[in-house]
Every structure is written in structure tokens, then in C-alpha cells.
Amino acid sequence: MTIFARISAALDGLLDDMVAAGELPAGLNHAAVTVEPPRDPSHGDMATNAAMVLAKPAGTNPRALAELIATRLRGLPEVESVDIAGPGFINMRLDRSAWEAELTLINERAGGYGRTDVGKGKRVNVEYVSANPTGPMHMGHCRGAVVGDALASLLAFSGYEVTREYYINDAGSQVQTLGQSVHLRYREALGEDIGEIPEGYYPGDYLIPIGQALAAEYGDKYVGVPDLVWLDLFRERAVAAMMDMIRADLALLGIHHDLFSSEAEMQKSGKVDAAIQRLTDMGLIYEGTLEQPKGEPADEDWAPVPMVLFRASQFGDDSDRPVKRPNGLYTYFGNDLAYHADKASRADELIDIWGADHAGTVKRIKAAVAALTQGKAKFDVKLVQMVRLLREGEPVKMSKRSGNFVTLADVVEEVGKDVVRFTMLTRKADAQMDFDFAKVVEASKDNPVFYVQYAHARIASLGRRVKEAFPGELPAADLSRFGAEELDLIKQMANFPRVVEGAANAHEPHRIAFYLYDLAAAFHGWWNLGNDQPERRVIVAGDIGLTASRLHLSAGIAQVIRNGLGLMGVAALEEMN
């Protein structure tokens, strides 16, 4: 057990003892009781709010209760001293042996340090990316891809059974247009001059090879015949090729989904009809007419049309929502609610990662999930804000014309997978962010990617250098030789499991990036002590024992950095170059 888990468990047990001793009434809810490092380290190593939280339900006052708890805490072997401060905080100082033990634990657990079972094996489905299969991935998709992937890793590390899922939107009008665009390329491949790609079609060069392949396979069989004959074929081929391309783009980022779900297949399987039927049976589907939306430019073409609607407004949405169009086909929402019903049948918790431009549809899908699962499924829609690309401080112009939008593959090629992934996690998901090509590769402490990598590389360099100073075998680490700075570093490392747990619970993978930056800063500060004072370096000439001990500490730091970077999908570097 990690140190925080031990103290927290001991506190729980001790509160039970107090109930047995008649010092506390039975049945108090401990959920709000926390054990955490105080913001101000001068207050001690750990603080608990137990007395303040429990005083009122226990019918006593915080200070008096704190005294009782403090007395018992003083009996714990790892607790050196306890005092009560402010409105009833209980501050603890731990014996140094507790921190020494934590470092040993870090090096023993190695890659498993920080892993917990808070997920208790619950099945969580994380759906992310789900870019339309109409072209290569561009930077607009990138952030959601990284956030979703890191969150999935975080949840897996926290004891959840995770499914990483991609929803292929292969049933709507956009993929019909894609099929028609490929048909143009097909005619082009047969020698026809198609001129400029008309407005409304996909102009990208990436469709050319698909047209060529179809031309090679079928010759002119599909020229001059109605699209009814060829559109399904062309669409399916195009979608398959686009998905191959998208999978390749994702692989560049180190992202591999467990499951790709097809909208079209789901529709064919009858699951959409079934889901709508279930809602109909619940009385939540009716035919009706919506009011005209109050958009700024009032739509002249608007006319009231009766449609099949879902009573989303009964579940917190602002309006009821159409599941079928007047032509009888399902809307995107109709398909999507069925898809979520399907996911809910396979998982205990659902998480969707969406671009912020879809914010307007969150309420309706939450309403649908609530209705379909009787409010039982945990469901979080995580919105990821836009990324503004900058080059030398100037926004990069994005155009839909082919060759002029920034693809994900281009960016990964230019700055590298690790830089892209780390940078995408240096801001919380719901804040907008700038991605400056120059800044993200800058080798300075202003750049968190570099700063964290550099800390790890510095530690890796010790392994190489120590052989020069001490060619023989090193003795076992003697942790009693640590001073206050070394113990402070361990205290910071000991926070890693708490940060992981918090990030997993809050679905906020960016917390790992900030934690690693802080840990790296603390390490660099420690390292810099050696600039002026050679005896404070890790490798101390003439003191093999101290060197061994500090190497052990450094190894622990490197381990925590690796574990954190691993969750982010970023490789730790052995050396900078």
C-alpha cells in the first residue's frame, strides 16, 4: 500500500474504534473525510479534515473532536507528531522511515506504481476520434484523439476494464458525397477531363488512387449509368480506404482502438428500429412539429414540417428532437441514440469525447441515454475545445481546398508523436489552446515537454556516468543518508498515485502533465544544488555510499516520470539530442 492509502485506512479504522469506544455515534458517513498533503508544507506532511466534517453530525465541536482523533493518530507507528490548527485541521508529521519505505515501494512496484483498483473492474467504454471517414485526419481531430486515448489509459491503470471505441459515420449524406467524389476520380482515371472538382464534392487528391483502383478493376462499366447502380459500391470502397488512412494516421500517434462500430451496419442490423421501438413503448416518441429556431439570421426557407420526435425535453433537454426526417430516414441523432443504447448494453460507464462544436447536442444524447437506461448508466460527454495552430506567432490558415489544410500526419512528422501528445495534454480539455510549432519543440525550460523529458534524460545519464566515477559494484542504498531535500522529493513522488486517482475520477488526463512538470521542476532544483556544491551532486566523488543512495532516489523519480508519461502515451527519453 502507498503511504496515503495506509494512513487513510488507519484513520478509517481509528474512527471505527472511536465508535466502539462511544466517542463517536455509529453510522457516520466518512465519504467527505480526506487525507491529503496540506498546501503549505510547514503545516506538516498530511492533514485530515475529519474533525471538521464529522463534528456536526456527531453533535460536537471540531476542536474537541480533533483532540480525540489526534490522540489516537499519535499511536500510529508511522506518525511522528500530530497537532491541531485553525478551525480543526489535524496536521500530521510522518516519521522519515515512512517516506523511505515509499521510495522502496516505488522502485519495487516500478511500472505498477500508481496503479489502483478504484475502478473495481467496471467496464467503461471510451468513444473518441470518430472522425467522419471522408478524408485524412486533420489537426481538428488531434486533441480529442489524444485526450481520449490518455483517459482510456488512465482508467485502465485505475482498474477499469476499458474499451476504446471508434464510431464510423458511414451512413449519412457525407459518405454519399464521398462515393460520388470517388466516381469523379474514377472517370478521371479512365481518361476523362473532369476539370475542377465541383463545389460540394470532396476535392482531395487522396481520392485519386481509389478512383484509379476502381477503374483498373471495373473498366468503364460504371460510366454513364445511374448512380443507383454504382453508388453503394463506390461509397463502401471509399469508406474502407478512408478508414485505412485514418487508422494509419492514428497509428502515427500510437492510438489503436479496440472496436470500430459502423453506423451503417448498426442500421442494417435493426438495432435502430429496436431502440426507437423501446422509446415508443415508453411513450417517448410522437409525431409533431418543432418551433422555428431563433437563430440570428432567420431562415427564410423554414417551414413547419411534422416529424417523428423524441421527448428529450422530459430529460433535461431544451426541446424535443427529431429521430426521423420527413423522408422517413433516421436522423443522425436517431442512429446515435441507438448506438449509445448498444454501448450501454456492453458497459457500465460510457464516455464520449467530442469536439466543442458539438456542444449543442450533448443534452439530447444525455437525455436519450437517461431514457434508454432508466438513468442507470453513468455517461459523461467530454468536450474538447479547439486548437489554434500558430507558426511564428501567426495563425496557420486552414482552407478546405486540397493540400492546404494541416493534416495530423504532417504535424506528427514535423514535431514528433511525443511532442504532439504531451502538448495536447498541457491544457485542460475545456479550455482553448494554441499550438505553436516553434514553441512546442523549443529546447528550454519554458517548454514542459522538453523540461520533463530532460529530467528523465538527466537521470538516465547518471547510469552512464557513474561507471566512470565508480567502476565497481555499488553498495545497497542507505536511505538514512537522505537530507530534507531528498525526503521532500519522495513526498512529491508519493503524490503520484493520488494524482492518478484524481485524474481518472475527474476524467482529466491533463493533470498528469502538470504533475510531471512540477516533479521535473523539483528534480531540476535538487540537481542544481550540485552546481555550487559538489558534495550535493548525485555522483559524489569519494563517497560511494551517498552516490548509491542518491542514485536510488533518482531511479525512483525516473520511474514515476516514466509511469506518468506512459499514461500520456509519451516515450521517456534516455538522452536529449
Add this chain to the structure above:
RNA sequence: GCGCCCGUAGCUCAGCUGGAUAGAGCACUCGCCUUCUAAGCGAGUGGUCGCAGGUUCGAAUCCUGCCGGGCGCGCCA
């Protein structure tokens, strides 16, 4: 008109789901770095947490109403 997100130091952002005196980097000021592990190091200045109420032992954090910025708002996805 409505909904969602955001508003914290001059700038870019954290703030551990309600805790103690609100933090980091940049910028700025001062000192250090011609021999060491310096793609630099140390210290300092800088805040009505958009505004006004409310909830309670306690609010940047939760609630309500305003102000300002971004995104979105039927039969697209």
C-alpha cells in the same frame, strides 16, 4: 432569444470535485554563471480570483442574477 464552455498576476495557464496566507512559467527588477552536472542558477516585485448577492465553521471552487469573450441552435454530421 436560448443553451454550453470560459473569465484567476502585465501575458499564457494550474488550482487536487468546499479547506488554512490563491500557485507556476513568461515578462520586469536585482544578484550569480571566465574551472564543476549551467540547451542557465538564485531572489524579488506583481491579485477587489469579471461584478453583486446567497448557501456554511470555511467559497476561486457550489447556487442565483448581471457583465464580457468563444462555440452552437429543425428536416447536416
